[in-house]
Amino acid sequence: MSDLLIQSSHLTKTFGHKAALRDVTCSIGRGRIVGLLGPNGSGKTTFIKILCGLLQPTAGTLAVDGEPVGLHSKAIISYLPDRMYFADWMKATDLFDLFQDFYADFDRQKAAEMCRSLGVEPRDRLKTMSKGTKEKVQLVMVMARKAQLYLLDEPIAGVDPAARDFILNTILTNYNEAGTVLLSTHLISDVERVLDEALFLRQGEIILHNSVDNIRESEGKSVDSLFREMFRAVPMEGGRF
Amino acid sequence: MDWILTDDRPIWMQLSEQMARRIVAGQYAPGSKLPSVRELAADAGVNPNTMQRALSQLESDGLAVANRTAGRTVTEDTAAIEAIRHRMARQVIGEFLSAVRALGYTREDIIKLLKEEENHE
Numbered sequence: 232m233s234d235l236l237i238q239s240s241h242l243t244k245t246f247g248h249k250a251a252l253r254d255v256t257c258s259i260g261r262g263r264i265v266g267l268l269g270p271n272g273s274g275k276t277t278f279i280k281i282l283c284g285l286l287q288p289t290a291g292t293l294a295v296d297g298e299p300v301g302l303h304s305k306a307i308i309s310y311l312p313d314r315m316y317f318a319d320w321m322k323a324t325d326l327f328d329l330f331q332d333f334y335a336d337f338d339r340q341k342a343a344e345m346c347r348s349l350g351v352e353p354r355d356r357l358k359t360m361s362k363g364t365k366e367k368v369q370l371v372m373v374m375a376r377k378a379q380l381y382l383l384d385e386p387i388a389g390v391d392p393a394a395r396d397f398i399l400n401t402i403l404t405n406y407n408e409a410g411t412v413l414l415s416t417h418l419i420s421d422v423e424r425v426l427d428e429a430l431f432l433r434q435g436e437i438i439l440h441n442s443v444d445n446i447r448e449s450e451g452k453s454v455d456s457l458f459r460e461m462f463r464a465v466p467m468e469g470g471r472f
Numbered sequence: 473m474d475w476i477l478t479d480d481r482p483i484w485m486q487l488s489e490q491m492a493r494r495i496v497a498g499q500y501a502p503g504s505k506l507p508s509v510r511e512l513a514a515d516a517g518v519n520p521n522t523m524q525r526a527l528s529q530l531e532s533d534g535l536a537v538a539n540r541t542a543g544r545t546v547t548e549d550t551a552a553i554e555a556i557r558h559r560m561a562r563q564v565i566g567e568f569l570s571a572v573r574a575l576g577y578t579r580e581d582i583i584k585l586l587k588e589e590e591n592h593e
Contacts, residue, residue, distance in 0.1 A: 264519050396517065404514050424483060424518045444482040444522070453479035 235297075236261050236380055236411050237282065242291035244277050244435075251277040253435040255291070259411060259428070261379070264402075266422055266443075267415040268454075269432035270462055275415035276313060278432070279382050282413075283310045296379060306335070309378035313385045315365055323353035323368050334376055342375035345405065349397075363390050370398060374405040381406055383414040387421060395421050420455040429454050431461065475516040483518060487526035488533075495535050495546055496557035503548040506536060 237259040244252040252274045259265055267275050280286040281293060284300045295304035317326060323346060330337040346353045349367045357365055366389060373381065386402070387395045395418075403425055406412050416422055419429075423443060431439040438461070439446075446454050477486050491512075494500055506527070507515075513523040527544060530536040534552045536544050547553065572582050 262521070264521075400514060400517060403517070403519070404510070408520075424477065424516075424522075427519055427521050444484055444525075447480070447482045451480055456479060 234261075235259065236295065237413075238294045238297075240292045242278075242281065242293055243289050244274075244281060244286060245289045250435050252281070252288075255435070255437055257430065257437055257440055259413065261411055262409055263427045264406075264412045264414070264425055265428045265430060266419070266426040266454075267413055267430050267432065268417065268419055268458060269415075270417060272434075273432040274435040275432055276384055277435075279310075279384050279413070279415060282380075283308050283382055304380075307379035309334075309373045309376040309381045311369060311373040311381070311383040311386055313388075315369060317357055317365075317369070319358035320356060322356050323351065323371070326368070326372055327353070330372055330376070336377040338375050338377060341405075342371050345371045345375060345401065349401065363394060366390060367398075370401060374401060377407045377410075379407070379410050381410060381412045381414075383412065385415055387416060387418060392421070399425050419458050420453070423454050426454070431458065433462070475518075477516075477518075484522050484525040484529065487516060487518065487523060488529040491526060491530055492533065492535055492556065493560070495530075496553055496560060500546045502546050502550050502553060504546050505542065506544040506546060508543055 235258045237257070239255050239257050242252055242255040243250065255274075255278065267278065269275050277286060281288050282295065282300065282304075284305060293300055296307055298304060321329075323342075327337075327339050327342055330342075331339055343353060346368070349371065351360075351364055351367055351371070357368065360368065370386060373383070381402075383402070387398055390398065399422065402412060402414070414422065426443050428440065428442050429446060430437060443454055446457060450457050475487070475490060477483055500506060506512075509520050509523050509527060512527075513520040516523065527536060531538055531544075533556065534549065535547055535556065537547050538544050569582070572585075577585065
């Protein structure tokens, strides 16, 4: 078992002539909650998709748990996409069956318990559920796995502030302690308290990677304020066009 | 229980101070068992690693004791708790004095004001 869960070296991804990730080099350890922070279009989702093998990098290397992305990494990664991908005729209990078949680390009993505490009836069909309830089901499926790496792409973007706290608490109380959570968001003030580390992306490049406590100690301000300052300068660059 | 977290300082420091305040105020009695890191973290809505760091600070301050199997307990050393309580009170008084002096009150004025306030209560 490698000490570092994620090791990315000069990772680059281009779509046509547009670079979504540029020379991303970073390493992330185990047992951490890491925020992948950046404005829209900064490469957050691209990075996550490369980690779970949905996109191939154009250049550079990436190792998860010491191995290149592949069978092993897929078995230990639990991924929450930024959109719903389940068939709407299914019930949550059908999804339990599906996940039990696919993932050795899926804990069905835990999923049922989480549904209960989130107020979701697992025998309802997905199409009868509200958008927020569907998102909760999706989160339950992801967090009920005893994974090494949880990749959560915008887990709180679509829900109201009360549900946000609820979802963050669900993440906090349910992630596998030896595992790492990497969550992308632009709602920094909401997630700041739960993060160990923050990773700032701008136009596909890492511009900051440090612990939240270090940032607060050295800057004397919250990660949220720092983020607002750093990205306030961005509109000026529009002057080049 | 309420946790107040401000933006300007590391979260673990603030958590550690608030735990210390609870201990000196007797909310957690000397020798009693403290809730687990996970419970406290969930209650404050913070990362368990952050809470862990806050509790380690309590240990180095001498307010909490780690036991190998039974989690953490509040120290039984009431003299140590009292010393820290005294230090905290002095700090609050110091802040009060500089704030009132900034309003132009002298030492005698302040004592007079405090006595008046006492009669009001």
